[in-house]
Amino acid sequence: MANLKNVTKKTKAQEMGMHTEVLTGRTQQKFFNPDEAENFYYFGTYDVDFNKRTDLDVKDMTAPEANKEIDNLMSQGYGTIVIKNPQGKHSLGVGILNKLNLIFEGSLGYFGMGSCDGPIVRINGRVGWSCAENLMAGKVVIEKNAGSCFGAAIRGGDLICKGSVGARTGIDMKGGTIIIGGDAGAFTGFMMQRGRIIILGDVGINLGDSMYDGTIFVGGEIGSYGSDAVDSELTSNDQDWLKRKLKVAEIGENFDVSKMKKIVAGKKLWNYDNLEPTEKKGAI
């Protein structure tokens, strides 16, 4: 494992604040080691071929039936699956821990694509509350609008909504990137701990309320700042990264990122290094 205690020169990512914790003491941060690659495959995943494509009509299926059939198709090597007639059903596409190219021809209800790790997903419709909750890796693109709690607690991956999203976007997120083409509701970035949120439009009240870390970039107006959310300087590194992300996300490619506002944690609420009461007792 990399020993970052000895790294003195700041990397570009560190300069942007992507590694802001002090990496001494009780950090639990772990880094990918190529020698351990086999440990990064889940039990029961499949070797799929992206060129092997099929359609799945879920009109008359329940969500568990549809998800089971997706799993069945992956087991047959299908790497590209097009879901027809999702019709706002809840919990479609949850728990996919596989590389997969998944396309929804329509809208999803609640918890769509929850707890996934790896798939590339395009949703040609709208999504309900808690889309892609707990996403670990991969990419989810929503062509229309999204409900509240969009990308709640995601750990990694890119989550892109080309329309507007509801309240509490990125609540409790711990990594990854959320990109919003339109507006976002109240409490965006509430208690976020890591990762990036980019909003090209306006954002509602209490932006970044009680955020621990991470960064929020806003292109439009801000309703109000939440507790401990503060402005920060938008650096040239930030602008480069924003341009790259927006290009990859196929969204706002010509957006003038130099006018975006950058919001970070004031860290007045931080108490990571404080001893727990029981530990204090022991120290006394």
Added chain:
Amino acid sequence: MCGIAGLIHRGKSSNVGSELQGMLQALKHRGEDSTGYALYGDTDGKHFIMRFKVGENVGEGSSSVMEDVSVYDERKKIVDQTLADLGAKIVKEERTLPYSLRYEIDYDVKDLLNFSQTIESIPGVEILSMGKSLEVIKDLGNAKAVCDRYSLDKLVGTHAIGHARMATESGVDIKSAHPFWGYPFSDVSVVHNGQLTNYWNNRRALENKGMRFMSECDSELIAVYIAQKMREGASLEEGMKDSLTGLDGVFTYFVATKDSLGMAKDTMAAKPLVLYESDDLVAMGSEEIAIRSVLPQEIDTYDPFDGEVKVWRI
């Protein structure tokens, strides 16, 4: 949890009874202790339609006290006599269930508050709705069960709101079920999803102003609150905007009048709402699947933001 749904056709009428049944049935997983409909039917507007109950549904799952069915007849007789005393003529009478009645009455209403108070002074009697087009129908069970029981699927009108209830704050009974009539206003109804935390403070203040509460369900407060604001001269939209600060808690609610439908969402945006809006139809519900029951094709929907109030007219 509870689910709410509503729709308004602009410039035409439709089979709103059947449409709302489909929307609410799609939300039945959010609660099926009781289901209620507020339907705005096509009428000639000559007579008042009074939906009222003379007892509770004491079937399986009900929290109401069992009564001898004969008291329903006694109460009905007293209602009939009281209407006659008030000078109201019953033009049409329907008794769907022993405890549930629908009257069309010919009455020159000068003071609906006094009229309602007089009828409801009869023990066990509650007016569910009063208006020229509004009909509130609510009972225990899911949307289909209630729709079938009251034959609502053929009702034609312009707009409707409804509620699928999971009882949390009060009993499983008709009096606590939504929608609530905006007593004493003709043709006003309310459905709500959420919890109100300053219910008792507001209730005491409103009771001091002469407003009545029939249940201990916090959602009833919204109907009474809006009605009081309208009594004081506010428009429906103004009353709804005022409620965003006057009511504390989390809520998404709908209010309907004889020619309009409105929605309001609290400043925390803690309760869900999905909205579809076009030139001739607005449909909304706690979940998109409710809207999909009337519009299965691919459509553009969105979540209204925190603190948003919208009103549409037919």
